[in-house]
Amino acid sequence: MKKVGILGGTFNPPHVGHLIAANEALHGLDLDEVRFMPNSLPPHKKLAGHVEDEHRLRMTELAIEGNDCFRVETVEIQRAGVSYTIDTMRELIKREPETSFYFIIGADMIEYLPKWRDIDELSRLVTFVGVKRPGYSTETPYPVLLIDTPEIHLSSTVLREKAASNKTLHYLMPETVIRYIKENGLYGA
Structure with missing residues (x-):
């Protein structure tokens, strides 16, 4: 059975924290691939x-x-509207019934799990993989497989603020992303 990690988020913008979490899950859990899944409208x-x-x-x-082990999953962007993980995972499982899905979440989302739509069903459909983040607890009543990753206190919010203030983004995200932000005038850059 194929083992696929799903890393969902706004990726507004994507940064090294996302890449490190995906890479650690890929190798730590011996996954076949990790899909980065930008959502259209996050409910939270x-x-x-x-x-x-x-x-x-x-x-x-x-x-x-x-x-080569990283891919982009566009199901939520294509569907548009509010992106509920339960709807997405139902769709992916229907599309790929021979795949085991590992849903990678940061500690901020581990704390938020009790508020996720249809969380009981969702926790049966996927294996939640938790990534520690400074300042957040990993306590939850739901099963979450914790993986060891370097803990980096970095957020897309901070990066947007840096871009708007014309501060350096080097080493915080890939250079190709930094160039794209500047070329397209995103975040006030």
Whole structure:
């Protein structure tokens, strides 16, 4: 059975924290691939600094270039509207019944699991993989497989603020993404 990790998020913009978490899950769990899945409208986040789907999708593609085990999953962007993980996973499982899915989440989302739509069913459909983040607890009543990763205190919010202030983004995200942000004037860059 194929083992696929799913790393969902706004990727607004994608950064090294996302790449490290995906890479550690890939190798730590012996996954066949990890798919980065930009969502259209997250149900749990306000859309401050939100850029269009096509920009976030392109930045995600640029961020994962060169890693043959990383792919982009576009199911939520194609569906548009609010992205509930349960709907997405039902669709992916229907499309790929011979695949085991590992849904990779940061500690901020581990804390939030009790509020996810149809979480009991979802926790039966996927294996949740938790990535520790400084300042967040990994305590939850739901089964989460924790993996060891370097803990980096980095967020897309901080990167958007840096871009808007014309501060350096070097080493915080791939250079291809930084160039794309500047060329397209995203986040006030």
